[in-house]
Amino acid sequence: MSTTVHPTSVIEAGAALHDGVYVGPFCHVGANVELGAGTRLISHASVRGTTKLGSDCVLRPYAAIGGVPQVLGAEESPDSRLEIGDKCVFHENSTVHTGWPKTGGLTKVGVNCLVMVGAHIAHDCQIGSNVVMATNASLAGHVHVGDNVWFGGLAAVHQFSRIGRNALIGGGAIVVEDVIPFGSVIGNHAKLAGLNTVGLKRRGFSKADLHQIRAAYRAVFKGEGLFKDRLASAATAFEGQALAMELIDFIREGGDRPICKPG
Incomplete structure (x- = not known):
């Protein structure tokens, strides 16, 4: 399968475009960029920095991937990197920044993620697979997100926060504390509203699984003392009990970090 580049686009010398890449009108691909097979830049998209995209990704118009971290004094550097897995989609005006070398240097996004209009992933974030960020959701630097997390529109997450897998972050939620796996949080500042039961059922968790998770949740958040x-x-x-201990261990591994609790 041949690679197609529109004549109005700029592909800097050194960029690596694999088989089947499509670069539409008025796009810019930097010298240290690698685009995986079948990846498509629809139009007016920008990929810069030391950035690697997997196969079959899609960048909609004005998506800006691989920008310099929003840190005072930050500059483009080969030690400031971004890695994105296969089949990720970035909609209009979404942004993902490379890592800051002084604090790790790598931003990483898993496979099959959907980043909607105006959403932002900051430097040094570590994003799992099958993550959905709705319109204008924003992650500050060093946020860790597990697999299968959904962010509602306009949700915002404070730097260094951890969000466990299969969690749901409600629309407009302002998250300043860690969110347990399987949890559902809402509000400003966000409070734990229970478990993401609907999402867990959709992902095939059994009744026995849900019973185990609920029992652990009640023991940790609703008991005496x-x-x-x-x-x-x-x-x-x-x-x-693996699922219960995933929730419990997530909290324990955070050390002194505050955990999002029920209101």
Whole structure:
């Protein structure tokens, strides 16, 4: 399959375009960019920096991928990198920045992610697979997002926050604390509103799975006594139950980081 580049686009010397890449009108591809097989830049899209896109990605008009981190004094550098997996779609005016070398240097996005109009992924974020970011959702630097997380429109996440897999971030939520796996958060500032039950059912979690997750959730967030004591008791009670321990271990691994709790 041949590669197609519209004559109005600029492909800098050094860029690597694999088989079947399509670059439409008025696009710009930088010298240190690699576009995977079958990736399509529809029009007016920009890919810069030391950036690697997987196969079959789509960049809609005015998507800007691989920009310099929004950090005072940051400049383009080969140590400032971005890696994006296969089959990711970036809609109009969405942005993803490369990492900042002083704090890791790598922004990474998994496979099959959908980034809608105006959404932003900042430097050094680590995004899992099958993540959906609705219109104008924004992630600050160093945010870690697990697989299958959905962000509603206008949601915003504070830097260094962690969001566990299969979580749901409600539209307009302002997240300043870590969000447990399977959780659903809403509001400004966001509070834990329960579990993302609908999303878990859609992804094939069984009734037994949901029962285990609910039991762990109740033990940690709704029991008697101090939160740290409930967490320790739950770790003992649910030992060997993988989904329950995923929720419990996520909290414990955060150390002193605040965790988003029910209002």
